[in-house]
Amino acid sequence: MPRLLLLLLLVLPLGLAACGEKEEPGPGGAAGRELEPFTLVLDYFPNADHTGIYAAQAAGEYERAGLDLTIQAPPDPAAPLKLLAAERADMAITYEPELLLARDGAAKEELVSVAALVQKPLTSIISLGRGGKAISDPKQLAGKRVGTAGIPYQSAYLKAILDKAGVDPKSVKETNVGFNLTPALVSGRVDATLGSFWNYEGVDLARKRRDPTVLRVERLGVPTYAELVLAVRRRSLDERGASKVRRFLQATARGHAQLAKDPSAGLDALLEANPDLERGLQAAVVKATLPVFSPEDRSKPFGYQNTAEWRAYGEWMRANRLVKRPPNANRALTNEFLPGMGLEPSQ
Numbered sequence: 001m002p003r004l005l006l007l008l009l010l011v012l013p014l015g016l017a018a019c020g021e022k023e024e025p026g027p028g029g030a031a032g033r034e035l036e037p038f039t040l041v042l043d044y045f046p047n048a049d050h051t052g053i054y055a056a057q058a059a060g061e062y063e064r065a066g067l068d069l070t071i072q073a074p075p076d077p078a079a080p081l082k083l084l085a086a087e088r089a090d091m092a093i094t095y096e097p098e099l100l101l102a103r104d105g106a107a108k109e110e111l112v113s114v115a116a117l118v119q120k121p122l123t124s125i126i127s128l129g130r131g132g133k134a135i136s137d138p139k140q141l142a143g144k145r146v147g148t149a150g151i152p153y154q155s156a157y158l159k160a161i162l163d164k165a166g167v168d169p170k171s172v173k174e175t176n177v178g179f180n181l182t183p184a185l186v187s188g189r190v191d192a193t194l195g196s197f198w199n200y201e202g203v204d205l206a207r208k209r210r211d212p213t214v215l216r217v218e219r220l221g222v223p224t225y226a227e228l229v230l231a232v233r234r235r236s237l238d239e240r241g242a243s244k245v246r247r248f249l250q251a252t253a254r255g256h257a258q259l260a261k262d263p264s265a266g267l268d269a270l271l272e273a274n275p276d277l278e279r280g281l282q283a284a285v286v287k288a289t290l291p292v293f294s295p296e297d298r299s300k301p302f303g304y305q306n307t308a309e310w311r312a313y314g315e316w317m318r319a320n321r322l323v324k325r326p327p328n329a330n331r332a333l334t335n336e337f338l339p340g341m342g343l344e345p346s347q
Contacts, residue, residue, distance in 0.1 A: 041072050043095065093231075118289065147190035154194055156317075161220045264286075
């Protein structure tokens with residue numbers, strides 16, 4: 001009897017753990033194990049939006065999580081999801097709109113977001129205040145030239161903003177300036193841009209005393225969305241793949257916790273990865289971005305994704321004919337692998 005009782009006492013906690021949240025691999029859980037390779041493709045060149053990841057890497061968090069992390073910059077902004085779908089990466093940083101577009105196209109439901117890296121839109125309308133030209137209200141866009149990067153959903157943003165402001169879209173000239181948004185604005189080629197980020201270009205222009213006026217799109221009639229998300233292939237989330245994703249997200253959360261305590265954390269590693277960056281600007285961008293690295297509801301873990309917001313944004317994309325079929329938010333994202341989160345019930 002004593003031996004049987006002892007056996008039951010040993011087995012019982014395992015059964016209870018299996019019925020609750022996923023078991024959390026601790027920071028030291030990888031001791032004695034060979035590191036597993038893990039490749040992350042960035043959305044763009046290394047910059048302040050990625051500082052939490054570099055903070056985690058510099059602190060050895062990924063190694064403690066049993067991962068040998070390789071961070072790659074994409075050859076072009078359209079490449080991350082293509083590289084992910086082609087199994088040339090374990091995870092890619094992308095934009096919520098781009099992920100929904102990919103799921104509507106060839107990738108269909110193969111790609112899924114496992115975390116929000118930046119919780120709110122960064123895309124903004126930016127104008128300069130020289131000679132009283134600043135646009136502080138969308139109604140002032142009437143008769144103006146607005147530069148965009150030629151991305152279809154940016155045109156849809158502009159239309160939604162003009163509709164809400166009661167401005168005739170025909171009175172506004174949209175100009176495709178590619179990715180030369182700031183040069184087009186500074187040179188006077190356009191009166192405002194829609195596509196630059198308030199946390200980056202907006203901060204940079206302010207530091208250069210260009211007197212920018214910044215209007216955030218989610219406050220002007222565009223449904224809110226996560227600007228940057230972490231995406232994986234759904235079929236890669238087998239038992240081993242799921243463990244790697246979970247450990248990556250936990251290490252990344254610890255990196256962002258360090259960043260919140262010390263906004264300079266990770267800057268050295270970031271500048272080593274991209275020596276062309278100016279430290280002062282990156283530090284200013286990190287400070288501006290800190291509030292949107294975390295969910296508004298601070299009871300939620302790092303990376304938490306609001307299914308209702310995804311659904312509303314997806315329906316907006318469908319209504320504006322950006323996608324052919326209604327995006328399924330319950331399939332497009334999962335919070336299952338975030339720190340402290342267990343297997344979610346099917347919906």
